[in-house]
Amino acid sequence: MTTNGAAPTPLRRPRRQAPALPALEAHPEGAVRTGVRDRVTEALREALIIGRIQPGRPVTLRGLAEQLGTSPMPVREAIRGLAAERALDVRENGRIAVPRMTEQRLSEILKARALLEPVAAALALPRLDRKAAARRLQVIDDAVDASLKDGDVEAYMRHNHAFHFAIYEASGSDVFLPLIESVWLRFGPFMRMVYGRVGTAGLVDHHKAAVAAIADGNADALSEAIRLDIAEGMDLIRDALVAGAADFADPG
Amino acid sequence: MTTNGAAPTPLRRPRRQAPALPALEAHPEGAVRTGVRDRVTEALREALIIGRIQPGRPVTLRGLAEQLGTSPMPVREAIRGLAAERALDVRENGRIAVPRMTEQRLSEILKARALLEPVAAALALPRLDRKAAARRLQVIDDAVDASLKDGDVEAYMRHNHAFHFAIYEASGSDVFLPLIESVWLRFGPFMRMVYGRVGTAGLVDHHKAAVAAIADGNADALSEAIRLDIAEGMDLIRDALVAGAADFADPG
DNA sequence: CCGACGACATTGTGATCACAACTAAGTCGA
DNA sequence: TCGACTTAGTTGTGATCACAATGTCGTCGG
Numbered sequence: 001m002t003t004n005g006a007a008p009t010p011l012r013r014p015r016r017q018a019p020a021l022p023a024l025e026a027h028p029e030g031a032v033r034t035g036v037r038d039r040v041t042e043a044l045r046e047a048l049i050i051g052r053i054q055p056g057r058p059v060t061l062r063g064l065a066e067q068l069g070t071s072p073m074p075v076r077e078a079i080r081g082l083a084a085e086r087a088l089d090v091r092e093n094g095r096i097a098v099p100r101m102t103e104q105r106l107s108e109i110l111k112a113r114a115l116l117e118p119v120a121a122a123l124a125l126p127r128l129d130r131k132a133a134a135r136r137l138q139v140i141d142d143a144v145d146a147s148l149k150d151g152d153v154e155a156y157m158r159h160n161h162a163f164h165f166a167i168y169e170a171s172g173s174d175v176f177l178p179l180i181e182s183v184w185l186r187f188g189p190f191m192r193m194v195y196g197r198v199g200t201a202g203l204v205d206h207h208k209a210a211v212a213a214i215a216d217g218n219a220d221a222l223s224e225a226i227r228l229d230i231a232e233g234m235d236l237i238r239d240a241l242v243a244g245a246a247d248f249a250d251p252g
Numbered sequence: 253m254t255t256n257g258a259a260p261t262p263l264r265r266p267r268r269q270a271p272a273l274p275a276l277e278a279h280p281e282g283a284v285r286t287g288v289r290d291r292v293t294e295a296l297r298e299a300l301i302i303g304r305i306q307p308g309r310p311v312t313l314r315g316l317a318e319q320l321g322t323s324p325m326p327v328r329e330a331i332r333g334l335a336a337e338r339a340l341d342v343r344e345n346g347r348i349a350v351p352r353m354t355e356q357r358l359s360e361i362l363k364a365r366a367l368l369e370p371v372a373a374a375l376a377l378p379r380l381d382r383k384a385a386a387r388r389l390q391v392i393d394d395a396v397d398a399s400l401k402d403g404d405v406e407a408y409m410r411h412n413h414a415f416h417f418a419i420y421e422a423s424g425s426d427v428f429l430p431l432i433e434s435v436w437l438r439f440g441p442f443m444r445m446v447y448g449r450v451g452t453a454g455l456v457d458h459h460k461a462a463v464a465a466i467a468d469g470n471a472d473a474l475s476e477a478i479r480l481d482i483a484e485g486m487d488l489i490r491d492a493l494v495a496g497a498a499d500f501a502d503p504g
Numbered sequence: 505c506c507g508a509c510g511a512c513a514t515t516g517t518g519a520t521c522a523c524a525a526c527t528a529a530g531t532c533g534a
Numbered sequence: 535t536c537g538a539c540t541t542a543g544t545t546g547t548g549a550t551c552a553c554a555a556t557g558t559c560g561t562c563g564g
Contacts, residue, residue, distance in 0.1 A: 035547070060515065071549050076516085077332040084333035086430050093556065094516050108375075108427035115367050123360075175360035175438070178338050179431055186427070287517070312545065323519050328546085345526070346546050 021047055021067050037074035040064070041081055048087055048098070048185050050157045051192020059088060059096045087185035101190035103241065109187050110234045116180050117168065117230065118223035121210075124170035125219045134215040137166055141207040148203055153195045156203075157188065163207055167214075167226075191233070194240040203236065205229050273299055275321045289326035292316070293333055300339055300350070300437050302409045303444020311340060311348045339437035353442035355493065361439050362486045368432050369420065369482065370475035373462075376422035377471045386467040389418060393459040400455055405447045408455075409440065415459055419466075419478075443485070446492040455488065457481050 021043055034042075044064075047053050059079065061072040068075070079096055082088045089099040099105075140163045147155035161184065168180055195203075206229040213221035273295055286294075296316075299305050311331065313324040320327070331348055334340040341351040351357075392415045399407035413436065420432055447455075458481040465473035 037547080062515075072516090073548050073550085077329060077547095080329040080332045081336035084336040086426070095556085096516085104425075105427060108425050111371070112368070112427055112431060115371065116364070119363070119367065173360050174338070175357060175364055175435075179364060179434070182431070182434075183427075289517080314545075324546090325518050325520085329517095347526090348546085 021052075021064070035074070036070050037077045040068055040070070040074050040078040043068065044078060044082055045087075045185060048082075049161055049188040050154055051188045051190075051195075052154065053098050053189055055098050055189045055193060056100045057098050059098065061096075082185070085182045085185055087182070098189050099186065101193070105186075106190060106237060107234075109183055110230060110237070112183050113180070113187070114227055114230045116176060116183065117164070118226045120168040120171045120173060120176040120180055121222050121226045122219045123173055123176065124167050125214065125217065125222055127172060128167075128170050128214060130215055130217055133166075133170070134211050137163060137207070137211050137214065140166060141205075141211065144205065144207065148200050151200060153192060153200060156195070156200055157192060160205070161188075164226075167210070167222075194237055198236065198240045202239075204232055206232065273304075273316070273319050275319065287326070288322050289329045292320055292322070292326050292330040295320065296330060296334055297339075297437060300334075301413055301440040302406055303440045303442075303447075304406065305350050305441055307350050307441045307445060308352045309350050311350065313348075334437070337434045337437055339434070350441050351438065353445070357438075358442060358489060359486075361435055362482060362489070364435050365432070365439070366479055366482045368428060368435070369416070370478045372420040372423045372425060372428040372432055373474050373478045374471045375425055375428065376419050377466065377469065377474055379424060380419075380422050380466060382467055382469055385418075385422070386463050389415060389459070389463050389466065392418060393457075393463065396457065396459065400452050403452060405444060405452060408447070408452055409444060412457070413440075416478075419462070419474075446489055450488065450492045454491075456484055458484065 053059070061075050061079065064075045064079075065072040079088060083090050083096065086099070089097050091097060140159060144156060144159040144163060147153075147159055164184075165181075168177055171177065206225045210222055210225035210229070213219075213225055305311070313327050313331065316327045316331075317324040331340060335342050335348065338351070341349050343349060392411060396408060396411040396415060399405075399411055416436075417433075420429055423429065458477045461477035462474055462481070465471075465477055
């Protein structure tokens with residue numbers, strides 16, 4: 001082709017953000033007929049929980065739609081849903097972004113986790129087949145440990161999430177589960193940042209104590225293990241804070 | 253126009269539900285430029301919290317849009333946001349309705365309230381101007397008492413909500429507040445049903461104890477007053493349950 | 505060298521449309 | 535009389551469009 005001079009060559013480079021999301025599969029799960037919007041929502045939820053999207057990064061309707069291979073329409077509704085859970089931040093100018101974290105917000109998120117999750121675990125315990133559950137959780141926790149050993153932050157985030165929610169989901173609570181999910185949604189992007197900074201090397205979890213408590217059918221011990229696991233995360237944050245508190249001050 | 257005979261006379265009467273929502277005002281608050289969607293959301297949130305919409309009642313895009321005088325578009329996003337908070341129920345066929353309440357769900361909602369709200373109150377206390385806040389809350393509580401005396405359920409719901417959130421909002425927590433709001437959203441429609449059945453006559457609240465605790469700057473006493481206030485509601489439910497447990501069994 | 509202006513691309517918003525799935529009222533037949 | 539069938543209406547879904555607000559980059563004037 002001849003490089004024509006008349007045509008308006010795109011001087012402005014399309015500063016399109018790097019696609020952090022995979023395109024939508026044609027039919028994710030076999031039989032379930034899920035709409036496009038739900039698939040978009042699911043993709044976004046996972047990306048947030050795993051921390052695949054950086055805090056502060058803008059999220060645009062058309063950009064996401066293009067990445068996922070649909071029209072902006074389903075993306076709009078998905079984003080609106082996530083925004084209602086505060087998992088996405090609607091700026092005053094209408095633009096949408098992954099929320100930036102503040103020190104206060106984070107401390108409150110962990111406080112909320114420490115309130116809600118032990119209760120959900122206690123609700124779940126009597127509904128679990130103890131032996132089977134302990135075995136299943138042990139497998140997940142092995143994967144968590146492996147990710148920690150490899151320093152694979154994303155895998156760690158995913159497996160840690162799987163471990164906790166394998167317990168909470170057993171509660172069958174359609175009140176506590178959504179509340180906890182909503183908190184994790186806000187927790188993920190930031191936690192990923194922290195791990196990226198201080199690493200996952202010094203990370204100690206209380207998963208084994210939780211598994212033991214489930215095997216014993218000891219609700220109090222289970223709640224306490226969960227509580228400690230969350231408190232541990234809180235300590236790690238403190239380390240990250242002294243390491244570099246700069247990013248926290250950034251206005252949203 | 254001549255009443256033509258050829259035109260298909262609408263034999264089928266448009267079984268449009270009675271409009272439970274007021275039309276949108278042109279500009280709700282003076283200066284704030286809110287989009288149509290936000291106004292729709294706000295209208296729905298209030299209707300749900302006050303309990304103006306019955307559990308189980310279908311909520312349709314076009315129906316709402318017509319009631320509110322807009323296109324279905326903003327309604328779609330508003331509904332999607334509420335659905336994300338579980339304030340609206342998306343049935344498997346895609347239809348949307350106010351969730352029906354189950355006994356388990358209600359007990360969990362109250363348990364979540366009892367966990368979250370005392371903490372939010374404790375967070376709020378140090379940020380309050382005690383004397384001014386106590387005075388302000390006293391005024392609201394007087395309105396609550398008046399509504400109880402009059403047996404005006406809707407006014408009671410509104411004032412009770414105002415009382416609680418006047419406290420919680422002072423916490424300035426953008427973590428606890430949304431969580432608590434989301435719970436109230438689910439709590440409202442059902443509570444209204446209960447009050448409609450057993451009346452508000454026997455209702456005892458712990459608002460005065462809360463006001464006193466705020467005046468004293470006693471965080472523990474404030475938390476306890478809130479906790480008791482919620483527990484009281486739980487007791488009322490139990491009465492309603494023995495009165496007529498039929499509606500609870502209805503499948504969603 | 506730097507700040508203000510102006511043009512243009514991008515963004516969210518609201519409206520409208522076509523469509524498929526579903527509901528329910530009306531109708532016909534056993 | 536009661537059932538299945540037909541048909542029209544309703545509903546949510548996804549796409550597309552026009553538009554106003556906003557942001558961004560390039561240019562020009564100091």
